[in-house]
Amino acid sequence: xxxxxxxxxxxxxxxxxxxxxxxxxxxxxxFFIALGIIxxxxxxxxxxxFIVLGAxxxxxxxxxxxxxxxxxQLFGHLLRTWRSGYVSRRTKLLASLTMAxxxxxxxLHISNVYxxxxxxxxxxxxxxxxxxxxxxxx
Numbered sequence: 001x002x003x004x005x006x007x008x009x010x011x012x013x014x015x016x017x018x019x020x021x022x023x024x025x026x027x028x029x030x031f032f033i034a035l036g037i038i039x040x041x042x043x044x045x046x047x048x049x050f051i052v053l054g055a056x057x058x059x060x061x062x063x064x065x066x067x068x069x070x071x072x073q074l075f076g077h078l079l080r081t082w083r084s085g086y087v088s089r090r091t092k093l094l095a096s097l098t099m100a101x102x103x104x105x106x107x108l109h110i111s112n113v114y115x116x117x118x119x120x121x122x123x124x125x126x127x128x129x130x131x132x133x134x135x136x137x138x
Contacts, residue, residue: 017060025061029054033069040074051075052082087133095130099123 017025032054039047051069058066070076081088106119 016063022061025057026065029057029061029065032057036075048078048082051078055079084136085133086136087130089135092130092133092135096127099127 016022032050035045036047036050036054039045039050055066055069055075058069070079103120103123106116106123110116110119
């Protein structure tokens, strides 16, 4: 019984917005999806965050666009993994490596102490959040 209620909560789709607000959500969804696709190609630009935001906005603007993202060969798995609340060990390690490279770049190129502290704090919070997520039981 628990699996069916858990699965149904993962597939919840909010009602569509009305009027011009729906068009704004649609424009936001397209914008974030485009950034996510660019992020999948350009090193250093995240893609997962933008795809999740795009799916969230699409769920309020278009069932068809939302379903396309959910069923997409590359992005669908990312969204299902995000909703499950689990982060794999491989993803944690890759994220940590990326954050370490970013931190090294910041240490080499940022001379403003306050900005450097802000960067270190942001990276530290991100690392803590990622490593505090449970890993899938496989």
